Amino acid sequence: MQAEIKIGVSSCLLGNPVRYDGGHKHDRYITDTLGKYFKFVPVCPEVECGLPVPREAMRLVGDIENPRLLTSRSGQDYTEQMQQFSARKVEELEKMNLCGFIFKKDSPSSGLFRVKVYPPSGQSSLKVGRGFFAAAMAERFPQLPMEEEGRLHDPLIRENFLEHVFSYRRWRDFLEDRPDYKKLIAFHTRQKLLLMAHSPPHYAILGKLVASGKKQPKKQLLEDYEIKYMDALSNFSSIKKHTNVMQHIMGYFKDRITPDEKQELLELIWNYREGLVPLTVPLTLINHYVRKYDTAYLKKQVYLSPHPAELMLRNHV
Ligand code: SF4
Structure with missing residues (x-):
């Protein structure tokens, strides 16, 4: 290997307190083991698209093919804000020569596989969606190795x-x-x-x-x-x-x-x-x-x- 290996990581997995409740989801395997070999590029789509910490939790709601990003309690719609951020961010990341990305599972913004999508009527959820930012990444970089931290176990x-x-x-x-x-x-x-x-x-x-x-x-x-x-x-x-x-x-x-x-x-x-x-x-x-x-x-x-x-x-x- 001649150059450093940069991989993108959902920011909360690195221990940064960016979650809706002001906490994090520090994953020690990522920071303590993988950190010896990779340079991390942290991304928190929700904070970087302009939302505060703490904030109301969000979820995917609606049509499985075309869900909306809504806050869980008040139903405020952040779909366009997140889509615009994701489009900008993937262009920015293009220049960073990432060699992979580790996403936070289950997140309506960062989850890569089987994220819950709730029907508007409030019936039980289906685990079939993808977080907005993860979806933009997968579409823009189809060859890039991508995983979720949970599956890395x-x-x-x-x-x-x-x-x-x-x-x-x-x-x-x-x-x-x-x-x-x-x-x-x-x-x-x-x-x-x-x-x-x-x-x-x-x-x-x-x-x-x-x-x-x-x-x-x-x-x-x-x-x-x-x-x-x-x-x-x-x-x-x-x-x-x-x-x-x-x-x-x-x-x-x-x-x-x-x-x-x-x-x-x-x-x-x-x-x-x-x-x-x-x-x-x-x-x-x-x-x-x-x-x-x-x-x-x-x-x-x-x-x-x-x-x-x-x-x-x-x-x-
Ligand atoms: S899961 Fe994604 S959006 Fe949520 S706190 Fe972590 S990095 Fe931010």
Whole structure:
């Protein structure tokens, strides 16, 4: 990584007292763990669109496709105010080169998934909406990795989101280093196993795109590559996909490792597949063999070290 990694975060998650009741929703995993690797760009849509602290709580009301943003008790309508703010803010954030965004769940302004939308009649709510600012972000930056803080407590979601963020930063680093066709081939070669671990179909599509890319205008080629690359990484990796990748990796050692070493690695991959050990266990042995047998192709694979080991993203079963 060459540059700092900026991610947007709902401001209350950083401990800022911006909630309607004057409180916050400080998330220590975000500030204490992720804070060592990322530079945060805090956003509180409700305060930044001009509302005070404290203020009346708000909710989404009305048509699921087209809800309004109303205060819960007095029904004051802030829809236009929030829409205008969101349109301005996404333009401002465009210049900040964010590599991801973590939203506060359930918020009518910041929630990304399944935010309650209340029918005007006051019947029970349906959890199907999206907060106004989160919706504007998702529309303006469809490739940007985005998650909610609640879902980040799930180790699989956390691993995939953060892998996506680091991958996006790698792509931005590549773009900032005067990219050309030869450099794209080298970039793609380093990502191959990571892509395979997320989406074998995208791995094949991107391979074809790069192979035939010399005939394409560079700008178009890079735009097409970015869309497919980010699409690939938005697919979750899985035990089955990782197992396939590790079996593929074994092919690079097969004439070099001893029968005992091969047996040991096969057992660890099997244990991983059965949910007995985390991914980091077979990968630690693979990394050992990569160093021991000086396997040039594997040494360059991002898959073997896609994010800082200290984040322990591959330590869950
Ligand atoms: S959820 Fe969003 S709008 Fe509400 S306090 Fe947090 S940052 Fe502000």
